Amino acid sequence: MNIEPIAYFHAPFTSKFGVPRQSGIIEDLPGTILFTKEYSQPEALRGLEAYDYLWMIWGFSENETAEKHATVRPPLLGGNERVGVWATRSPFRPNNLGLSSVRILAVHPEIPSIEVLGADLMDGTPVYDVKPYLPYVDSHAEARGGFTDHHQWQCLQVVIPAYLRPFYTDRQWKVIEETLSLDPRPHYHHDPQRVYVMPFAEKEISFVVADGVLTIVKIV
DSSP, X not given: OOOOOSEEEEOSOOSSTTOOSSTTSSTTXXXXXXXXXXXXXXXXXXXXXXXXXXXXXXXXXXXXXXXXXXXXXOGXXXXXXXXXXXXXXXXXXXXXXXXXXXXXXXXXXXXXXXXEESOOOOTTOEEEEEEEOOHHHHOOTTOOOXXXXXXXXXXXXXXXXXXXXXXXXXXXXXXXXXXXXXXXXOTTOOOTTOOEEEEETTEEEEEEEETTEEEEEEEO
């Protein structure tokens, strides 16, 4: 079966570094599904405004040539314990397909595009399908969540120097702070002297992490 993108995703993250590890975890993170010319019929979006959420089926386009294994090391388990790939949401999968639930902010049939919140995709990600989220069948409040039931992210304290505040709006800073608090570093990195760079909204945010505190040191 050959599949082709029906749309491409546009987001503040221009690289994989910093992208949330799950959809919905950064609720106010904006993004746009922009349909390709071939799938730009406005009528295809008719009725979508009646839904609050949708599912996106998309491609891990940056991992196409990456080596794939039957087991992976989830960051939530510290990056040391191996789990079967089917028991995780690892981006390193045989068919490179991702699945995300996002909130619909606005539907624009005239463009056509869909503005969404809470996606875990980088800019330029191919989208292969969208489907409405149906609460009566898609929501299972009492369902078990495997190892995620017993492990939680250890959030970092984020320090933003006052002189850097003008680089972004208050809304953008809220998203940035929530993103950085979840620690975008690989979980085997613990060097307090190392400077990390996270691209966001056409700028680059440099930061260091020491003793549970992440400090932004530069924005260019």
